[in-house]
Amino acid sequence: MAAEKGSPGVVGLLVLGNIIILMSGLALFAETVWVTADQYRVYPLLGVSGKDDVFAGAWIAIFTGFSFFVVASFGIGAVLCHSRGMLLTYLVLMLIIYVFECASSITSYTHRDYMVSNPALITKQMLTFYNAPTDQGQELTRFWDRVMIEQQCCGTSGPLDWVNFTSAFRETTSEVEFPWPPLCCRRDANFNPLNEEGCRLGHRDYLFTKGCFEHIGHAIDSYTWGISWFGFAILMWTLPVMLLAMYYYTIL
Amino acid sequence: MLPEVAAVHAEGADPNTNGDFPLGSCLSGSVRQAVVQDNRSFPINSTFQETAGGQRAPYKAASFLLPQCADLPDLNEAGDVSKAAEILQAYLVRVGDDGYCLLDPNFKGTCNPPLTRATAYRFKYVLVNTSSGFVEDQTLWSQPIRTNQISPPSDIDLWPGRRSGAMIVITSILSTLVFFLLVGFAAAAIFSFASMGSSDLEMQHESQISQEAVPKAQGAQEPSYASVNRRQSLDRAEVYTSKLQD
Numbered sequence: 001m002a003a004e005k006g007s008p009g010v011v012g013l014l015v016l017g018n019i020i021i022l023m024s025g026l027a028l029f030a031e032t033v034w035v036t037a038d039q040y041r042v043y044p045l046l047g048v049s050g051k052d053d054v055f056a057g058a059w060i061a062i063f064t065g066f067s068f069f070v071v072a073s074f075g076i077g078a079v080l081c082h083s084r085g086m087l088l089t090y091l092v093l094m095l096i097i098y099v100f101e102c103a104s105s106i107t108s109y110t111h112r113d114y115m116v117s118n119p120a121l122i123t124k125q126m127l128t129f130y131n132a133p134t135d136q137g138q139e140l141t142r143f144w145d146r147v148m149i150e151q152q153c154c155g156t157s158g159p160l161d162w163v164n165f166t167s168a169f170r171e172t173t174s175e176v177e178f179p180w181p182p183l184c185c186r187r188d189a190n191f192n193p194l195n196e197e198g199c200r201l202g203h204r205d206y207l208f209t210k211g212c213f214e215h216i217g218h219a220i221d222s223y224t225w226g227i228s229w230f231g232f233a234i235l236m237w238t239l240p241v242m243l244l245a246m247y248y249y250t251i252l
Numbered sequence: 253m254l255p256e257v258a259a260v261h262a263e264g265a266d267p268n269t270n271g272d273f274p275l276g277s278c279l280s281g282s283v284r285q286a287v288v289q290d291n292r293s294f295p296i297n298s299t300f301q302e303t304a305g306g307q308r309a310p311y312k313a314a315s316f317l318l319p320q321c322a323d324l325p326d327l328n329e330a331g332d333v334s335k336a337a338e339i340l341q342a343y344l345v346r347v348g349d350d351g352y353c354l355l356d357p358n359f360k361g362t363c364n365p366p367l368t369r370a371t372a373y374r375f376k377y378v379l380v381n382t383s384s385g386f387v388e389d390q391t392l393w394s395q396p397i398r399t400n401q402i403s404p405p406s407d408i409d410l411w412p413g414r415r416s417g418a419m420i421v422i423t424s425i426l427s428t429l430v431f432f433l434l435v436g437f438a439a440a441a442i443f444s445f446a447s448m449g450s451s452d453l454e455m456q457h458e459s460q461i462s463q464e465a466v467p468k469a470q471g472a473q474e475p476s477y478a479s480v481n482r483r484q485s486l487d488r489a490e491v492y493t494s495k496l497q498d
Contacts (some may be wrong), residue, residue: 084444095437102426109419116398117412127405168403176366178353188333189334195336201344232422239429246440 010248014079017241018072025068031226040219045087048136049125051115055222057108059164064101068234071097075245083126087249090228094242096234105231112224116217123156124163127167130181145183154182155183159202161211164177171233257440275489293387295380300363306373313347313364347375372396 012037028103035058046052071093078086115121129140155161162169169181178200185199188207191200198206296310303311325339346364358462367373371395378390 040359084352091437091440095433099430102430104254105426106419106423109422112318113416113419114412117416120408120410121412122411124405127408164400164402165408166402174351174366176349194333195340197340197344198336199329201340201346203336206336209281228418228422233427235429239433243436244432246436250440250443 010244011079012252014241014248015070016077017215017237017244018075018079019144020239021234022069022072024230024237025065025072027065028061028230029065029069032065034205035223036062040215040222041143041146042216042219044139045122045125045216045243046111046115046220048129048140049115049121051111053107053122054115054227057111058223060100060104060107061227061231062196064097064104064231066210067093067097068101068238079245079248080250084249084252087245091242091249094238095233098238098242101231101235103200105228105235108224108227108231112228116213116220119211119213120154120203122213122216123161123165126156127165127169129163130167130169132168132187132237144181147212148172148181148183148208149187151208151210151212151215152186152208152217154180154208155211156213156216157211158209159184159207180207186202213232221234276474282318294385295387302367305365305368312362313375314345314349315362316345347373369399370401372398 014116036055038055042180043055046054070088073215074086075090075094077143078090125140126144129137130144130186131137131141162184163175173181178203182196182199184207185196186208193206195206216247296312298309300306300313302313303309305311312330312441319342320493324342325335327339327343329335344413348364348366350364351366353359354365374395376391376393379388380386381388
């Protein structure tokens with residue numbers, strides 16, 4: 001009977017494969033916790049337009065990452081015990097996690113495409129919500145104020161976003177008064193505008209001429225890279241391990 | 253004292269009527285006549301409201317004292333924060349700078365309200381002698397400068413365009429992998445059930461043999477062996493006899 005229960009090579013490969021899965025599952029878990037912690041604080045941007053499924057993908061990946069860790073550990077036990085029942089449980093659980101992890105990967109990347117494949121969506125919601133007196137407006141105003149100061153940028157593609165389109169901001173501030181939000185002005189160490197008139201005129205020494213889209217795109221892209229591509233890599237590795245486990249199950 | 257006047261003439265307030273013809277007609281209407289009437293003409297003194305924002309005739313947008321040209325600051329130094337205010341003061345005439353004069357019924361003086369969108373405007377400077385009230389000199393009309401067409405944010409097209417290659421790769425490959433896994437799992441399950449069925453048969457066979465053996469084991473060990481041996485020998489004898497018969 002002992003000789004029939006698979007060659008030690010198959011068992012060794014399965015154990016090794018599962019060790020790698022459990023370690024990368026733990027890494028995925030940690031990584032997606034980092035994503036949901038939202039270090040770049042771009043969640044309002046996605047939340048307002050309802051495209052926050054990049055974060056939904058991250059939440060799913062937290063679950064699947066930890067499950068990979070637990071189930072792969074269980075799988076090592078199943079392989080070493082030569083137990084058919086345990087191995088079948090392992091396979092079924094792993095299959096469920098696999099499907100969820102696929103969903104996380106695909107969801108996250110699809111919604112990343114909606115957000116940052118071009119600046120249109122972010123521009124539109126910036127114009128619609130910046131300075132709007134609603135809750136969403138306040139949230140997005142805070143977001144943009146912070147990003148424009150921290151990243152020294154103005155608007156999505158540049159200050160002209162505020163000039164070429166009407167906006168909630170334009171309704172409260174006429175173009176003569178200020179063509180773009182005052183936070184687009186370059187400021188000195190005491191946070192006073194260097195020269196307010198120069199900023200209103202759009203002189204490049206007194207106004208941030210860079211758009212914020214690059215920063216936002218970078219933030220969302222790095223989240224998506226973590227969730228989608230890392231998840232994808234884990235799934236690519238898990239596939240042969242599971243196929244091997246299925247083979248082992250049939251010869252057990 | 254010679255104040256200088258910036259005059260503004262709006263043309264083609266309807267965005268569709270741009271082109272050479274209206275511009276040419278305005279030229280003959282304002283500038284050429286002014287040139288023909290030697291330089292003793294009166295400056296443009298109509299206001300924004302009187303000319304319907306420059307649609308009917310040029311209007312006076314701003315007036316200021318003749319700047320001292322001897323020690324003008326260098327415009328290239330506008331990036332220097334300490335000099336910026338002075339430089340802007342010296343160089344800047346902003347047309348459309350006053351957002352409130354139209355709203356104020358008591359406003360007296362030159363109203364310089366914001367320009368209309370999607371309209372071509374031309375500008376000129378006129379030098380006026382304040383004591384006589386005549387035009388001393390003037391520039392030509394500038395080239396038409398068109399203000400932007402402004403559109404509401406709802407006009408922005410949100411279609412994300414082509415899907416990114418990465419999204420297609422991830423989606424298609426992962427779907428395929430899940431398919432492979434399900435097929436593999438189904439195959440493994442069917443195969444193992446099939447082999448489990450055959451091993452069940454083997455198990456039954458073995459148990460029948462053991463059941464036969466059990467009642468014999470209940471008796472003494474030696475006689476049972478003896479009987480088995482005897483039976484074997486009997487069988488062999490039968491075989492031998494049948495061979496002999498052949």
